[in-house]
Amino acid sequence: MGEETGRLNWLWARHLIAAARAGGVQDAVLSPGSRSSPLALACERHPRLTTHVIVDERSAAFFALGLARRSGRPVLVVATSGSAPAHWHPAVVEAEAAGIPLLLMSADRPPELHHCGANQTTEQYGILAPHVRASLDLGAPAPEALEGAAFRVALAVDRTLWPQPGPVHLNVPFREPLLPSPAELGESASTERAHVRPAMRSRPQIVIPRDRIEAMAARLQGRRGLIVCGPMPPDERFAAAVSALAARLECPVLADPLSGLRYGGHDRTFVLGHYDLFLRGRRWAHAARPEWVLRFGAAPVSVALARYLRMHREAEHWLVVEAGDWPDPEHCAGQVVHASPAWLCEALAASVRDPVAKAWTSGFLAQECRVAEWLEEHAGALPLEWEVLRRLPALLDDTSVYCGNALVVRDVDAVLGGGGSRLQLFGQRGVSGIDGNLSLAAGLSAAGEEGVVALVGDLAVLHDLTGLGLLGGRAVATVVFSNGGGGIFGLLPQAELPEYERLWRTPQPWSLEQAAQLFRIPYHRVASGDEAAKAILAWRSAGGPVLIDVQIDAERSLAARRSCWRWAEAAE
CATH class of the missing domain: 3.40.50.1220 (TPP-binding domain)
Known part of the structure; x- marks a missing residue:
């Protein structure tokens, strides 16, 4: 009986993954776990799926978000049971608000192990609602349900793209033993064909009379x-x-x-x-x-x-x-x-x-x-962040630039007016969080061959140190505007309160250089636009990852912004 359960799980997982691939999924992001073993192995052995293994489920979901945002294709994300799928939540909220297609498969304990104190078990069905386009529980594997389960996976992939792109959650329970014996599994590829009808799907162009x-x-x-x-x-x-x-x-x-x-x-x-x-x-x-x-x-x-x-x-x-x-x-x-x-x-x-x-x-x-002329004439009096940004178009072409939230994307909005270079600017404006920025940039890098420049603040790096670890071996230049905490709050009335530093700006006593060393990422500390430009040019020649730490005098930067805004506000 046990061996039959393992064989059925393996057959079931191969059909589900084949159905996802038939629907257009080309990448799967896997986080290690026991209960998800059939799904992870089916992904790894599928000859036409590219797999990415990321330990932290939160980071994995943001990586998938970047991959899907850059490619426009749904990305499969797989995790084990228990609290693991809950770690997807911040990225799922962003995917829902921004309309990014994610197919989320959480492995689960079977129904008989729920509500009885079983280990690593919680109510997973609906755990991501209301931030998904659909939630489906496929039920425990059963021979007679094989075709119907594959059909629902194909439906779920379609729902990630139409009528409104976004995330879809599939909950997939498995009984033990999770897989047949290693000898039976062997080294065979997962080439199972899913019998999905309809096999071809078309999505309409919406026109009006x-x-x-x-x-x-x-x-x-x-x-x-x-x-x-x-x-x-x-x-x-x-x-x-x-x-x-x-x-x-x-x-x-x-x-x-x-x-x-x-x-x-x-x-x-x-x-x-x-x-x-x-x-x-x-x-x-x-x-x-x-x-x-x-x-x-x-x-x-x-x-x-x-x-x-x-x-x-x-x-x-x-x-x-x-x-x-x-x-x-x-x-x-x-x-x-x-x-x-x-x-x-x-x-x-x-x-x-x-x-x-x-x-x-x-x-x-x-x-x-x-x-444009005023910015050129007053180059020496601009905030240092603006000086760095203004140099980017001349340094980069056919490059994806990720724009972090808070001050960064607003600075990009003000300064990067446009040009003939093939810069592609990406952001995370669905719910405008500062979490997952580096993981998302790693996903952008995985979706294309060109390099990626990630423009972020120092607190965004702190939020996503596991994402910094994903940059090893990737052509990603992380340009950090180190302004001593949440600089954007200096523009708000709270900045006048005595509690401003403690409750809003929140400067941190940690070292970006030490963080870079931890993950063996080259580090450059710069204090001017010219120094930043040299570091970016060196990165373009060398490839791989780099962390460029731009030292910002927060008070001077704020004063320079206000001076620019006063000039703009006085215009006739």
Whole structure:
């Protein structure tokens, strides 16, 4: 009986993993454990799966998040029973909010071992709700349920991608013995074919009727308008389509750094990236009254842009959403359009006949140039973080840049206005946490051959030291802005309280150099933009990982920011 159970578990696991692979999964991230042995071995022996073994389940989930974010494909994550799947939770919350496809398989004890004090046993079904698109319990392996279980895995993979991408949780109980004998397992590959119907799945492009397109085009053409693009998955078709629409309308595109529009080979004539500074000039921003705003993607990073949109909420705001929540925290949208963004841009470009007024667009273009020139002229007086960032486009091409949260992504928003290099900017703006940053950057690296630069703060490194350990052997340059704790809180009213240092800034007495030594990662301590640039160039030549520790004088940096903002706010 025992050997039969082991054989059935092995057959069951091979079918489940084959079904996941047939659905499009190419990578599996495994954390070691006993109860998950059948699943882990089936992944490792599948000839067309790439496996990544990561001890810490929290780090493993963020690694998978980076891999899925960069590739656009669902990534399988496997863990054992008990508290292990609970460690996925922070990454799952981000995947749900950002629409990143993850297929999460947790091994479990069988039903008869629940609620009786059995070791390493807890209620796992629903443990990740409500942050997953679906939760399924496959039940303990049974010969008559084999085809149905494989079918549900195929369904789960599909649910990670459509109608709204995101994480899906599968709970998979196993009885002991978990596997047949080592002699019976041998060295054979896991080549089991899953009999899944339907074998092929297609996902629709969401379109709207032609008369709606014509009516929408009529409301846009010849009137003062803006296209606003927030964070979006990388999509070359959308970049080309929205650029063509902007050219047809001759209207500005305010492009978030994570929109995929600021850099690349598409037409960037009307793509603007310095609006976080020029929209701080309230007099100019108030006078620049749009008649319509067409919005794509998630909510932008820029606080100045959010304020500008609220200031002009009387304009017609069109929000384009394929599925799911409406990304409109300002509550300005008067029209919600459910359509595929690239298709909608292409359809509108084919229907628009009259551009907007040239004086309208030229005003925005002039503001963009004014900010770029001012940043160049005042290079020596800028925050050191900005000095480092401004050098990146000239140093990097065909490189993925991960932008950490808090101050980092806001600095990127203000300074990296755009250019012709093929920088790809990634972030973690679903719920904007600072956990898992380095693990996610390692996942980005695993998804492509080009190097990755991770821009993070010192507390983000502390949050994810296990992620620092994942960088060994990977071409990842971790650029740490060491400002002595939570520097972003220095911009808030709490900074005036006597408890500020203890409760908000929280400076830490640990050494980044010692952390790098622990994981045998080369370390460079720098104190200027030029020194940081030299360290990045050396990394590009040498390859592998490196930690570049940029020493920030927090008070000086804060004073320099405020000086920049005062200049921007005084603009006419």
